[in-house]
Amino acid sequence: MSATDGPLLEVAGLEKTLGAQHVLRGVDFAVNRGEVLAIIGASGSGKSTLLRCLNLLIRPDNGRILWQGREVGWVQNAGKRMPARERDLLGYRTQISMVFQSFNLFPHMTALQNVMEAPVMVMKRPRDEVRAEAEALLEKVRLSHRASAYPHQMSGGEQQRVAIARALAMRPEALLFDEVTSALDPELKGEVLSVMRDLASEGMTMVSVSHEMGFVRNVADRVVFMHKGRVCEAGDPKDVLANPSTPELQAFVRSVTD
Amino acid sequence: MDVLATQMPRFLQAIWLTIWLFALIATVSTLLGLSLALFVNGPRGRRALSVYTWIFRGLPELVVLLFCFLALPRIGIDLGAIGSAFLAFVLIGTAFHAEIFRAGLAAIDPRLIETSRSLGMGRMLMLRRVIIPQLARISVTPWATFLAGNVKMLSLASAVSVGEVMMVTRQSLAISNDPMTLILFAGAVYAAMASVVMVAELLLSGLMRRRYGPINGGMT
Numbered sequence: 247m248s249a250t251d252g253p254l255l256e257v258a259g260l261e262k263t264l265g266a267q268h269v270l271r272g273v274d275f276a277v278n279r280g281e282v283l284a285i286i287g288a289s290g291s292g293k294s295t296l297l298r299c300l301n302l303l304i305r306p307d308n309g310r311i312l313w314q315g316r317e318v319g320w321v322q323n324a325g326k327r328m329p330a331r332e333r334d335l336l337g338y339r340t341q342i343s344m345v346f347q348s349f350n351l352f353p354h355m356t357a358l359q360n361v362m363e364a365p366v367m368v369m370k371r372p373r374d375e376v377r378a379e380a381e382a383l384l385e386k387v388r389l390s391h392r393a394s395a396y397p398h399q400m401s402g403g404e405q406q407r408v409a410i411a412r413a414l415a416m417r418p419e420a421l422l423f424d425e426v427t428s429a430l431d432p433e434l435k436g437e438v439l440s441v442m443r444d445l446a447s448e449g450m451t452m453v454s455v456s457h458e459m460g461f462v463r464n465v466a467d468r469v470v471f472m473h474k475g476r477v478c479e480a481g482d483p484k485d486v487l488a489n490p491s492t493p494e495l496q497a498f499v500r501s502v503t504d
Numbered sequence: 505m506d507v508l509a510t511q512m513p514r515f516l517q518a519i520w521l522t523i524w525l526f527a528l529i530a531t532v533s534t535l536l537g538l539s540l541a542l543f544v545n546g547p548r549g550r551r552a553l554s555v556y557t558w559i560f561r562g563l564p565e566l567v568v569l570l571f572c573f574l575a576l577p578r579i580g581i582d583l584g585a586i587g588s589a590f591l592a593f594v595l596i597g598t599a600f601h602a603e604i605f606r607a608g609l610a611a612i613d614p615r616l617i618e619t620s621r622s623l624g625m626g627r628m629l630m631l632r633r634v635i636i637p638q639l640a641r642i643s644v645t646p647w648a649t650f651l652a653g654n655v656k657m658l659s660l661a662s663a664v665s666v667g668e669v670m671m672v673t674r675q676s677l678a679i680s681n682d683p684m685t686l687i688l689f690a691g692a693v694y695a696a697m698a699s700v701v702m703v704a705e706l707l708l709s710g711l712m713r714r715r716y717g718p719i720n721g722g723m724t
């Protein structure tokens with residue numbers, strides 16, 4: 247199979263134990279290029295853990311992650327399957343970059359510096375070229391006027407849009423979003439969601455943990471419902487959310503629509 | 505007053521010595537303490553570091569000083585007066601700075617570390633671009649507080665005949681009948697030097713707070 251056919255990202259049998267908790271108990275799904283996949287599920291069902299595994303911020307105990315058809319996170323060494331070294335994962339992480347619930351901008355850098363940081367320092371691209379691109383990205387998230395502001399001077403919605411621009415600045419193949427609007431006031435959620443909608447319509451591959459049912463229903467191509475560390479149900483969000491077949495998802499849908 | 509005037513050249517020399525000795529000790533112990541806090545990893549290294557900082561934060565400064573000046577020569581290490589004072593205060597200062605920076609590192613928001621990793625940063629890059637700047641922000645106040653206290657501690661070096669301000673003061677006292685002036689003068693000199701550090705800290709932490717906002721960017 248060539249790198250361009252088949253799913254961009256595929257996970258199979260992913261398992262992770264944190265402390266005494268068996269958090270992921272065998273997760274399987276695939277994401278195609280250009281697809282928007284929403285992950286929903288109750289608190290504690292392992293959504294954040296799954297996302298962290300996807301870009302190998304934490305290493306799954308078991309299972310496989312295939313990126314463009316190739317396994318990441320493990321190397322064959324003298325016929326044995328060995329965990330890859332941290333520094334061999336760095337390049338992969340820049341291709342699948344993450345946006346966090348709490349924005350996590352670097353407090354000692356302006357919006358523009360935050361966006362330029364990884365391309366200049368990690369990817370070693372020329373500063374002038376990166377600056378032009380970073381300014382364009384800030385414009386895309388409608389924050390050109392805030393380029394020289396520090397994070398503490400910005401609203402949560404602004405910070406989160408800078409964080410999205412920062413993730414995009416690495417020219418990633420896919421973006422991971424972990425409840426990126428749940429720390430925001432209702433009126434600020436909209437500006438972030440609209441940026442995400444723009445990205446989706448441009449064909450960006452996105453995996454988004456979200457409690458925004460409007461986003462899940464209208465923007466996601468597919469939804470995965472996690473329950474107790476497993477994929478409990480998956481499919482087209484309109485069908486799945488309207489006619490949940492498992493009692494777990496029925497209960498979840500009821501709890502988020504109330 | 506006369507004695508102060510006649511002794512002024514010696515005082516000026518002593519002030520100069522005190523300033524550069526302090527600057528040297530502060531620089532070396534800060535860098536050593538920072539390196540220990542950053543690079544000593546693993547349970548055994550950590551435990552060894554704890555034992556070291558426990559000893560040198562606990563011992564009276566004078567004991568360490570006398571040990572370096574009087575005891576070390578017995579085992580063939582004769583550093584002289586200034587050398588002994590330098591070693592003693594660096595040993596003590598490094599212990600405090602290692603603890604100050606260790607506490608600072610623990611206070612860095614782990615989400616910033618995770619974010620750095622998610623941006624593909626390796627350890628050294630993260631250290632340079634994220635950890636050290638955050639540490640500067642968090643640790644500047646405890647660091648400067650220790651240093652300001654450290655200025656006064658240097659007066660102990662007179663006990664091992666380092667010609668710093670206290671030394672000259674004591675010698676002048678012996679030939680003077682105006683202890684009030686001399687002692688107030690010496691006090692003013694130490695207070696002034698400590699004040700420079702305190703004011704610098706106020707300005708620096710104020711600047712960082714205004715520019716970068718609360719520690720850790722006020723993340724919630």
Ligand SMILES: Nc1ncnc2c1ncn2[C@@H]1O[C@H](COP(=O)(O)OP(=O)(O)OP(=O)(O)O)[C@@H](O)[C@H]1O
Pocket residue numbers: 264265266267269287288289290291292293294295296
């Ligand atoms: N470092 C850890 N050590 C031990 N247990 C952990 C750790 N991190 C997470 N857990 C546990 O793993 C479970 C899944 O956590 P996770 O954060 O993935 O859930 P989630 O689905 O993202 O929940 P939420 O919707 O609240 O964000 C939780 O029960 C949590 O307590």
Ligand SMILES: [Mg+2]
Pocket residue numbers: 293294295424425
């Ligand atoms: Mg979560």
